[in-house]
Amino acid sequence: MTRPTRALLNWSHLRHNYELARSHADGKTYAVIKANGYGHGLVNCARALSSADGFAVACVDEAVALRDAGIQRPLLVLQGAYDAQEWQQAAELNLQLALHHEQQLADRSSVRLSRPVSVWLKINSGMNRLGFRPAQANDILQRIEQDSELNLRYIMSHFSSADEWQCPAFYAQLETMVAQHWPVPFSLSSSAGLLTEKHVRGTPVTEAVSRPGIMLYGSSPLNYRSASELGLKAVMTLQSQLISTHTVPTGERVGYGGDWQAPRDTRVGVVAIGYGDGYPRHAPSGTPVLVDGVECPLIGRVSMDMITVDITDHPTAQIGSPVELWGEHLSVDRIAALCGTISYELFCQLTPRVKRITRELPSDGATVLNP
Numbered sequence: 457m458t459r460p461t462r463a464l465l466n467w468s469h470l471r472h473n474y475e476l477a478r479s480h481a482d483g484k485t486y487a488v489i490k491a492n493g494y495g496h497g498l499v500n501c502a503r504a505l506s507s508a509d510g511f512a513v514a515c516v517d518e519a520v521a522l523r524d525a526g527i528q529r530p531l532l533v534l535q536g537a538y539d540a541q542e543w544q545q546a547a548e549l550n551l552q553l554a555l556h557h558e559q560q561l562a563d564r565s566s567v568r569l570s571r572p573v574s575v576w577l578k579i580n581s582g583m584n585r586l587g588f589r590p591a592q593a594n595d596i597l598q599r600i601e602q603d604s605e606l607n608l609r610y611i612m613s614h615f616s617s618a619d620e621w622q623c624p625a626f627y628a629q630l631e632t633m634v635a636q637h638w639p640v641p642f643s644l645s646s647s648a649g650l651l652t653e654k655h656v657r658g659t660p661v662t663e664a665v666s667r668p669g670i671m672l673y674g675s676s677p678l679n680y681r682s683a684s685e686l687g688l689k690a691v692m693t694l695q696s697q698l699i700s701t702h703t704v705p706t707g708e709r710v711g712y713g714g715d716w717q718a719p720r721d722t723r724v725g726v727v728a729i730g731y732g733d734g735y736p737r738h739a740p741s742g743t744p745v746l747v748d749g750v751e752c753p754l755i756g757r758v759s760m761d762m763i764t765v766d767i768t769d770h771p772t773a774q775i776g777s778p779v780e781l782w783g784e785h786l787s788v789d790r791i792a793a794l795c796g797t798i799s800y801e802l803f804c805q806l807t808p809r810v811k812r813i814t815r816e817l818p819s820d821g822a823t824v825l826n827p
């Protein structure tokens with residue numbers, strides 16, 4: 457047998473979540489599949505969502521990988537071109553680029569494009585990460601207009617605090633965006649913004665394209681509502697098995713540093729997963745682990761290749777018992793919160809050692825896929 461550590465991927469749940477996102481959207485819905493589809497597999501996500509209105513990735517490299525795999529849908533590159541050569545690639549591969557900095561216009565002017573490139577003008581409406589300030593926008597818009605090789609498609613912005621309930625910063629960003637008259641429609645919302653009512657002084661704000669990411673994978677983008685309340689379904693179930701069981705007498709310690717001390721005679725189960733697989737090393741003792749469907753607490757420090765759990769109250773657990781670390785029966789959001797992080801990070805840090813497994817693949821029917 458091979459290492460039993462695997463991420464089972466349920467593509468029908470991905471499609472379900474995409475349709476749910478689409479049902480909340482005013483316009484088109486671009487599925488965000490950057491960072492290897494949030495750890496779920498870039499190309500497989502695109503194939504599973506073959507009828508999506510479009511896809512968004514972080515960088516041209518990711519877009520190239522999609523085109524190489526035969527994905528023909530519209531592709532938006534959220535960070536735009538890093539240099540002149542990437543402008544050329546965008547033209548050749550029909551990529552749409554976010555335009556967020558003067559340097560990108562300078563790079564663009566230094567090449568003759570083989571075809572016009574569609575750009576999404578990114579406005580910094582308050583997050584202060586990427587984008588032009590609203591006061592710069594008219595100048596940039598003129599320069600785009602005068603450039604026959606650029607097609608302005610949308611005005612885009614990104615919210616810093618859409619995950620919080622009625623956060624003033626969210627409404628301030630919305631106000632900033634509607635305060636100006638724009639020549640093309642908006643793309644504003646990631647998952648959290650998409651699920652939030654957007655209005656400025658009573659008037660609804662609509663957008664032409666939304667850009668959901670995390671909700672597609674079945675995790676809640678809102679810090680005040682759970683994934684199941686939102687109707688989202690987990691796409692990834694991270695699984696392993698018990699590879700050892702033994703009993704530790706009261707007072708003995710378990711794991712590196714001996715952080716955890718047995719308060720009673722304790723039956724310990726060892727699970728074949730660790731931070732070398734991407735299970736978070738900071739998961740504290742008490743973090744739930746499903747052994748044969750029963751919640752058992754993690755005990756002691758997470759090692760590179762294994763974790764230890766208390767199975768004293770689960771007498772039928774034995775070597776080979778299936779273990780779920782998060783997924784369909786154990787919310788990834790709950791695990792992330794206990795680890796002081798967010799599901800995004802847990803998904804993204806899964807390592808290549810974890811086999812990505814799927815039963816139902818849209819195109820080639822393979823069952824085992826590496827990321």
Ligand SMILES: *Cc1c(COP(=O)(O)O)cnc(C)c1O
Nearest residue numbers: 488534614646647667668669670
């Ligand atoms: C990552 C990203 C998204 C998707 O965000 P989620 O919170 O995962 O829905 C949307 N827009 C931009 C600009 C992003 O960088």
